[in-house]
Amino acid sequence: MSDAEIAAFLARHAGCVFGYNDGGLAPAVLSGTYTLADGVLRVSAERPGTAAGALRADPRIYLIVEQSPSYYEIGYVGIEGSAERIQETAGRLAFDLTPRAVTSASFAKLAEPAG
Amino acid sequence: MSLSEPDAVFLADRNLTFLFALRPDGSPAGWPMTSVLADGALTFSTYAKAAKVRTCLAAGHATALAVRRTGEEIVRAVCVSGPVRLAETGGSPGSPAPGSIEVPARVRDRVQSATAEGKRVVLALDVAAGAAWSTGQAGETGQAGDAASA
Numbered sequence: 001m002s003d004a005e006i007a008a009f010l011a012r013h014a015g016c017v018f019g020y021n022d023g024g025l026a027p028a029v030l031s032g033t034y035t036l037a038d039g040v041l042r043v044s045a046e047r048p049g050t051a052a053g054a055l056r057a058d059p060r061i062y063l064i065v066e067q068s069p070s071y072y073e074i075g076y077v078g079i080e081g082s083a084e085r086i087q088e089t090a091g092r093l094a095f096d097l098t099p100r101a102v103t104s105a106s107f108a109k110l111a112e113p114a115g
Numbered sequence: 116m117s118l119s120e121p122d123a124v125f126l127a128d129r130n131l132t133f134l135f136a137l138r139p140d141g142s143p144a145g146w147p148m149t150s151v152l153a154d155g156a157l158t159f160s161t162y163a164k165a166a167k168v169r170t171c172l173a174a175g176h177a178t179a180l181a182v183r184r185t186g187e188e189i190v191r192a193v194c195v196s197g198p199v200r201l202a203e204t205g206g207s208p209g210s211p212a213p214g215s216i217e218v219p220a221r222v223r224d225r226v227q228s229a230t231a232e233g234k235r236v237v238l239a240l241d242v243a244a245g246a247a248w249s250t251g252q253a254g255e256t257g258q259a260g261d262a263a264s265a
Contacts, residue, residue: 015187017180019135019143025176026196027135027143028247030258031189047258062143064133071216076147110222 001104006077009104010036010065016043018063020083022054027062034065034097041079041097048093052086059083061097075106116245121252122193126152126242130181134159134167134238136174136199144170150181156239157181157195158202162229163236171199177240178247191251194258195242202239 001009016034019027032045043063045051055061059082066076079102083095118126132150135143146167148159157179161167171177177199183191229235248258 013187015184015189017133017145017182019133019145019178021137021141021143024196025137026174026178027137027145029133029135029145029178029180029194031180031182031192045258049258058141060142062135062145064145064147066131066133066147068131068147068216071219071222074216078145080142080144 001075001077001106005106006102006104009067009075009077010034010041013065013067016063016065018043018045018061020051020055020061021058022050023057028054030093032093034063041099042094043083043097044092044094046092048088048091051093052088055083055086055093055095059086063097072107072111075108076104078103118195118242118245119249122246122249123152125183125191125193125249125252126150126157126181126195130183132157132159132179132181134171134177134179134240136167136171136177138170139173148179150179152242153239155243156202156241159238159240160226160230160235161238163234168201168236168238171238172201175199177238179240183251189250191249193249194247195240195244196247197241197244199238199240202237 017031019029022028030045034043063079068074079099081097081099086095129151134148135145150157178196180194182189
């Protein structure tokens with residue numbers, strides 16, 4: 001996806017999944033939601049357990065926004081970055097995600113040309 | 116703690132699953148995949164040359180979050196974590212999860228050819244430790260709330 005396509009993709013969605021390093025052998029993974037305002041991705045997740053403490057110790061995040069309404073509409077954006085301004089209030093985790101690298105894929109280009 | 120029966124039944128379907136592993140520097144990486152439970156492992160068919168294969172095998176452990184969604188909302192989720200390895204073969208394709216997408220026949224044919232040519236491999240994530248957390252089912256454990264660390 002182009003930068004414009006990635007921006008439009010992120011603007012169309014609100015759900016996400018993210019992984020972080022909590023010191024275990026494999027990443028801890030949570031689902032959540034995000035908002036995108038003024039170029040800032042604000043992520044939140046309910047019932048985060050010990051995620052806030054883990055993210056303060058190691059803020060590295062990998063976040064995925066995915067869609068798959070049909071095969072040729074499959075697409076995703078993966079954002080590697082850092083969690084900043086981490087807050088935990090009333091069982092809800094929230095943080096800003098500062099991107100370092102963005103990857104994306106779209107199956108739309110795999111579709112056979114019409115006709 | 117082993118996988119609960121409801122979680123095993125859910126994972127036996129072909130589900131959208133987010134696979135995560137740690138890179139050598141400790142940073143997380145992830146990929147959306149399709150999974151199916153077979154012989155005590157959550158299995159993922161993918162191309163042998165894919166970065167996810169190298170990363171997962173180098174890490175030796177991975178975490179997978181299998182989900183079912185209604186629109187944007189996740190209505191069922193199971194998160195499992197454990198050792199990951201290459202499997203000889205994948206499980207049966209499994210039943211498509213309710214609401215899952217139809218894979219075009221020509222894509223299925225291409226995947227079968229690549230599998231026969233040895234271009235595709237199966238990653239198998241051991242789920243013997245049970246779910247780190249699950250939601251959308253009676254007796255759910257919440258997200259990371261009450262669960263052991265993944």
